[in-house]
Amino acid sequence: MYWFHYLTIEERKFLKIFILSAGSIKKTSKAYYQSYKKTRKMLDQIIQKIHYFETEDYDYLVMELKDLHQAEDISDTVLRRLLDVHQKYNCS
DSSP states (O other): OGGGGGSOHHHHHHHHHHHHTTTOHHHHHHHTTSOHHHHHHHHHHHHHHHHHHOOOOOOHHHHHHHHHHHTTSSOHHHHHHHHHHHHHTTOO
């Protein structure tokens, strides 16, 4: 569960409410006093983040870049570009 480390406190709270709502977006949106559409978008963003960080490729450069991203020292765009270049040239 390496990806869990990269979720914000708010994302973790959201997942807790979602799970306690038996996976119901409708119930979760009521708990957050927001629209179904906005709740679905939040869930989709968390799912995307989980997929993104789920790769457990113990590449220390990749791990360091992800840590910098989590600390907000680098943006999403910069992280993706660096990871793309790293993968393209197989810089291990």
